[in-house]
Amino acid sequence: MLKTNLRNDVKRRLNSLENDTYDKNCERINKRLFAQPYWLKCETIAITISNGREVDTAMIIKEALRLNKRVAIPKCYPDQKIMEFRTFQTTDQLETVYFGLKEPVVSKTAFVPAGEIDLLIVPGICFDRKGYRIGYGGGYYDRYMTQYRGFSVSLAFEAQLVSAVPAEAHDLPVNQILTENEVIVASG
Numbered sequence: 179m180l181k182t183n184l185r186n187d188v189k190r191r192l193n194s195l196e197n198d199t200y201d202k203n204c205e206r207i208n209k210r211l212f213a214q215p216y217w218l219k220c221e222t223i224a225i226t227i228s229n230g231r232e233v234d235t236a237m238i239i240k241e242a243l244r245l246n247k248r249v250a251i252p253k254c255y256p257d258q259k260i261m262e263f264r265t266f267q268t269t270d271q272l273e274t275v276y277f278g279l280k281e282p283v284v285s286k287t288a289f290v291p292a293g294e295i296d297l298l299i300v301p302g303i304c305f306d307r308k309g310y311r312i313g314y315g316g317g318y319y320d321r322y323m324t325q326y327r328g329f330s331v332s333l334a335f336e337a338q339l340v341s342a343v344p345a346e347a348h349d350l351p352v353n354q355i356l357t358e359n360e361v362i363v364a365s366g
Contacts, residue, residue, distance in 0.1 A: 181312050184340055188304040191337040192231035203358040204234040207333050210356045212241060216329050220296035222248040224263045227272065227280040232301060233333040243267065250290040251282045254318055261318040263290045292322070298330045300352050305334050309351025309364025310343040323350040331356060 195203075211217055223242050228235040242249050250263035256276070264287035266272075271286040300319050302311035311332060313319055323330065330352040336359055345351075355362040 181344060184312055184343070185303050185315075188338050188340070189231075192335065195231065195335070195337065200231065201234075203335055204237075206358040207233050207335075207356055208237050208241075210358075210361065211238065211331070211333065214331075214354075214356075214361075216297055216331075220247065220329075222250060222290065222295050223297045223299065224250040224252070224290070224295045225299040226252055226301050228301075229277075229279055233335065235299070235333075238299070239266070248290070248294075250295060251280075251287075252318070253281050253284065253287075254316070256316075259317065259321070261322050263292075263295065264288060265290060292326045292328075295326065296328050298323075298326055298328060300330050300332045302332055302334070302338070304338050304340045304343065305332055305352075305355050306340055306343045307355075307362055307365065308343075308345075309353065309355065309362075310345040310349055311352065312343055320349060324348075329353050 225235050225238060239249055249266045251266040252261050253264050254261045264282040264284065266282055266287065271282055272280045273283050275281050300311065300323070302313045305311045331354045332352045333356050336357050339357065351364045353364055355364065
């Protein structure tokens with residue numbers, strides 16, 4: 179299947195999740211993350227502000243801040259096709275950009291170098307058990323992960339798992355995928 183077909187198929191599955199099921203599964207995934215040793219010891223976490231039917235990251239961000247972890251949110255520069263992470267503490271540091279995504283306001287946040295991030299939570303639409311993913315088509319995380327050396331994890335619903343993602347030579351797998359039912363140690 180082409181990436182577009184996989185994206186569309188998984189989006190349909192996500193949109194068909196009942197709200198109650200979505201909420202319960204988000205909570206189960208969040209609790210699974212909070213029990214992981216890398217979560218307990220990380221000091222700086224890089225994470226997106228979730229949008230649509232992605233696993234809700236609001237509680238993760240809230241918990242990280244409560245534990246005095248440094249939270250970094252991605253800022254994309256479409257003209258250069260690059261992404262950086264910037265500090266986040268409060269919603270007044272965010273602005274709405276393309277497709278309704280929330281990103282940090284540069285003047286209200288500080289740059290966080292890749293070498294200071296202990297845990298990178300990588301978003302995506304669908305995933306396979308090798309840790310490969312299909313994102314939203316911009317390639318920002320694929321490019322960013324070439325310079326990132328820490329631990330990477332994706333949060334996904336079982337509905338987002340597919341048998342195989344068509345990976346290209348430049349694609350890098352995440353170390354682990356957490357779903358509402360299991361911890362998948364990537365074999366990519």
